[in-house]
Amino acid sequence: MVDVSHNHRESGFTLVEMLVVLGIVAMLASIVMVVTLRVDSQSKEGALANVFTVIKGALREYFEFTGGFPAQPIRDSANAVAHMELMYRELDRVPASREILKGVNGTLVKDYKKQPDVPKIYDPWGTVLDYVYTPGDKGDTFPELISAGPDKRFGTGDDISSKGK
Numbered sequence: 001m002v003d004v005s006h007n008h009r010e011s012g013f014t015l016v017e018m019l020v021v022l023g024i025v026a027m028l029a030s031i032v033m034v035v036t037l038r039v040d041s042q043s044k045e046g047a048l049a050n051v052f053t054v055i056k057g058a059l060r061e062y063f064e065f066t067g068g069f070p071a072q073p074i075r076d077s078a079n080a081v082a083h084m085e086l087m088y089r090e091l092d093r094v095p096a097s098r099e100i101l102k103g104v105n106g107t108l109v110k111d112y113k114k115q116p117d118v119p120k121i122y123d124p125w126g127t128v129l130d131y132v133y134t135p136g137d138k139g140d141t142f143p144e145l146i147s148a149g150p151d152k153r154f155g156t157g158d159d160i161s162s163k164g165k
Helices: 015-066 077-093 095-101
Strands: 109-111 119-121 130-132 144-147
Touching: 015 077, 015 095, 015 144, 077 095, 077 119, 077 130
Parallel strands: none
Antiparallel strands: 109 119, 130 144
16 A cells, blocks of 8 residues: 655755745845955055055155145146146156155056156046145145046045045
8 A cells, every 4th residue: 555644755945945045145245245345445545545645755855855845726627637747747856756756556657648758646446646736825735636536537526635525
């Protein structure tokens, strides 16, 4: 006689079990992706802070040597390349500033197509930094360096300033 009371079930995964496992894997993958993007963003922000620190040191040396900063009173992001060129040329004239500028990460210093003799300093997102200096009454204000930030457009909410604004 055949015993019908025992249900013989094949071993294996059911569709529901497979979907649950797939859902868990997808959730873990999305968490890893969010963490990876945040770490990348923090890394780029840290690299930018280092660039700001190096350039500020070069500007201080320039100030000690010349008694002032390279003038660039107009905040006009359309001319960021010209502003960076002016700053770089001026800092390159002072030996101590030139030496400090060598500390900028080489991947962020690039030659500009139109004038390859004057390198430009770019942010980690690939946009040239903007340089602004409006002399105060006593010349006591410090120049501002501005990154367009992750969206690569100046004048938006993600811009990063060396003055922390």
